[in-house]
Amino acid sequence: MTETAPAPSPSFTLSLLGRFELKGPHGLVGLPNKKLAGLLAYLACTSPQPQHREKLSTLLWGSHFEAQAKQNLRQALFKLRHVLGQSALRSDGEFISLDVAVVGCDILQFQELVENGHHEALSAATDLYRGPLVDDIGVNEQGWSEWLAGERERLSELAVGAMVALGESELSRGRASHALLAGQRANALNSMREDAHRLIMRALSAAGRNAEALKYHQAVATMLKRELGTGPDAATNALAAELRKVQEQKTAPATAEIAAEQAGPTIGSDKPSVAVLPFQNRGGDTEQEYFADGVTADIITALSRFRELVVIAAGSSFAFRDKAMTSQQIAQQLGAQYLLSGHIRQAGNRIRVSAELTHTGSEAQVWSSRYDRPLVDIFDLQDDVSSSVAAVVAPVVRSAEIERARRKPPTDLSAYDLYLRGLHHLWGGTREGVIKAIDLLRQSLSLDQQRTATLAALAWGLVMAPPLGATTSPDAAAEAIGLARRAVEEDGEDAFAHAVYGFTLFGPAGDNDQGRIHASEATRLNPSSAFAWGVLGMIDSMGGAYANAVQCLHRSLVLSPEDRMLHLWMTGLTASYFALGQHEEGVTWARKSVRHNPSNGTGHRMLAANLVGVGRLEEAREVTRMRDATQKTTIRDLRAMRFFKQHETLERYLSAQQTAGVAD
Template identity: 40%
Template sequence: MSDLGEVSRKLVAVFAADVEGYSRLMGADEVGTLKGLTQRRAILDRLIGEYRGRIANTAGDSVLAEFGSAVDAVQCAVEAQTAFAEANSSLAPDRPISFRIGIHIGDVMIRAGDLFGEGVNLAARLQSIAKPGGVCISGVTYDQVRKVLPMAFVDLGVQQVKNIQEPIRTYEVNAPSETREAAHARVSEAESPPPLPDKPSIAVLPFQNMSGDPDQEYFADGMVEEIITALSRNKQLFVIARNSSFTFKGKAVDIKQVGRDLGVRYVLEGSVRKSGSRIRIAGQLIDAASGAHLWADRYDGALEDIFALQDQVASSVAGAIAPSVSQAEMERAKRKPTSNLDAYDCYLRAEAAHFEYTRDATDRAIGFYRQAIALDPQFALANAAMAATMSTRRAWGWSTDPEADKSQAIMYAKAALRMERKDALVLARSALVLTFNSDEVELADSLLDEAVRLDPNGMSGWIWGGWTKSILGAHRTAIDYHQRALRLSPLDVRITFAHEGLAFAHFFLGNYEEGLRCAADVLRHHPTHVQGLRITMACHAMLGNMEAAQKSWQQVALLSPSDRVTETRRRSPWRDQDIAKLQEAYRLAGVPE
């Protein structure tokens, strides 16, 4: 890798400006728009210099600058917008060249004069929130300027912005000359329903107590709190906090209105009913925009085990909802026109293709993941998913260059881990790549332990954790892990890999009949999965079912003609004694040396 140059860090006020509707303006009048933009850039460049700022990056209609003082940055922004408004006053109503400006104080990286880092990303997101001709600042910037500048600041509340994990407090800056009425109008605008986050969003409403027993109210409320906590562990979901959800307690609700009021795409509602010493809990997941029911289930238990039942339901609901939401999001992305894709939509399209598990779909998925990473190089989950898909292509025999896919899979996995170590799915997918493509199984095992700790209801951590346990020789623990994954999400398309892991673990423990049953579950979904055929062949051979073992070998030989007994060690990550057992079974089945 080439030297990227010296990188330094410092705390600055980051100033991000961008022209609203630039593509539309250029489409209507290229020459006039370019002339107007040039005039406004001259104004902006001059003001940035006068307020002791430095222009770091420019790209067409956008400007990124740094200031040593938040006061200077905000004064520069307000004066620039005043000058732009005057320049626009003589233009037709549909032709103004209006900038949005965002300002945030943050730590940035500087390389060759360019600015990088989360401070830059936050300023850019604030710019996108600003109205045309407006200035939007972060809460930390507001704290620095509110007592110094004679300006009105409108609190826009806490905003969830694209690709930033934590919501941020935002303020709109109004010039001193703006009327009180205009400021009030801005407040009303700020109180409009929140925009949908860029990741799947869900609210869990208070469960209805249908027992006729007010004493069960605490249990219904506790059930919801447990589910919210369980869902919140999944970093791919935006989960509304309990205090907001519970404002709907005791009210007849319109699910579509709830979605609008809370800014969520999905709503979970449920009920609790007591009958004698038994209690029943029901839940259903609804698409707030369409009202469509995506998932529903119910749970029964004894009243004396009420808290154990509460834990069971919370875990099961969280485990079941995640794949239901993921599937709904993938279907939604498929319906979007390709011209409107952003990084997350590319990621969703890639996921949908990846989980088809065909050669063509896998290549298509890799293409979409590449687009997502090109749009957002810091998208850790897309990097981890790219790594996992390349590993899949190699493992299923679909790669035209297996060694290149292997090295790239490791590269993307390690890049994802450098970006993000607190996302359970990033850890799980990166770890599976290290497990099957490198000699770092112990590292992968520790990453998967952390994934399970971060999200005990996430299926991926349990599946791939089961594989690392088995590779390290802990086959009984591996069986427990895979069975936990099956309980959490039995209908997920990836559950095949839990069945496959169970088949191998049972084989190594000498449970050949059980291994065959698990292998049959693999082949029922993927009849040409060569690993499923290999373990089927091995179990038949050890049971003495030679005709069935040889038939399985014929299928393996068609799919993987290079298979040889001596190749098992190179292809497999198992311990020496486990590889020796596989080789014994393969010889019995008729696999050439």
């Protein structure tokens, strides 16, 4: 028996989930207007079913006279055949259809994968769903608007169902973090779907976060009451009851767990270890003892969310509260390389918290600071101080470790040392630095291919290389996505990995919804991570949620005011202020951005755009002249970079660049 030859691949591929994109044998194909794109999208969505000419003309030209609408349709069909070839459109009298053998479309593939229902098919289907159907095509015709709204809702519900089914499959495979992400993505598309809420609750419980799952149920009940005037359905309430039983059965930690808590860091771990000694109360008020202990415990919790650190458990740290031992002796007992200590003093209606970090080997003070806060709500104050301290201590330890690695002989570098050296170059934000960082991080991975932080750092370097003017391989974007995905799979609780994965999905992959979900998960996993808040802010800045971007980016700057990534977060701020029309603020932050990193090309561009916005045209042109003396960027280049995802904002930005002297 002879085998049937596989069907030839279509000459054109059409992506409609998210932004409209048509690719041909020679790359992207542009269509001259939105209605032509809309016609092709409609024929692709309804293929291979033939569509009556009158229906097509009414759909896109219903507001015109009948004769003019028919003429417009004939012209549109002629133009499509000119672009796609004569065989792409089949005509049978008054009926027109698209030949799927010539033009392949993601809609048909998406529907087939969802119908398949197997794990791999569902995973592929959810990857295909990059956003609402043709979310960048606007056609002001009633017929089109009604069809598009209905089709978007149908496809969105298919996607939600696929995500929930995928999450259930992930749960059955014991991958709770993956199930949680599937549920969160489904919820982002439709917050009224209780099957998605139940998936999130089960995933949280499976990940050992049972109390959080119950708290989530309460939030769902509140939301449903507010939005629909009703409560969760019977299945959701039954699940909550099961989780309450689990919670009630939890008793004190087992003896083995207590022993593990009292132990020091794992022998052989190359991560730096930090112990937080109980903060001392120097105010004389015994009530402040509780506050001091609360701050200490919260700092330990906040620091433990930085996966790059080994943080000594609270039980071990508090055991040394009143012992007459030196810091050196305590460090030896705990096996800690760094000790964080401090004291708290109340004066009137204000609290002062002083903290210092010491390297136990050299007994050198690595960092110290103090925090003065008004004494208003004691719990809010405790959260504020602990998150602020943790946010600064983690990068300080990282910087100290980087300096240690840089002093080691090149012949004696471990995978961790190479990773640290790579970070030093990566955070500098220069073309030369990112090239060197990528090389060092690749060397590190060659020695340890499963280090989550290295996978994520290399992915970040590959994503940041093109904006910095560094040349990368054609498949660098795909490699970055793969590395970041591996990092999340290696450690689903790593905020840094989730933030990087979110940015790679949002940027190179163009999957706005899922990119933001991962970035939001990073801020939930580690609310003290300036990097996580910065990435979420950048995604919102480019994606159009400008007011939220400003909040997130300011949060990042407050958490880590000396961070080497400041120039990037400041660039996001100046971009958001440009989009909001607050150009004076944009100029201020753009100047800060380029002052922190003179190599920041996007920062210079945003400075020029905001200067145009306030009417200082000569200054804007001078910025462009200085920047283009070495880097001849054009409007075409900037359009391809697509810093702003929203069409109107992008066009306004490009117009400002033209006014500032950027060549076409």
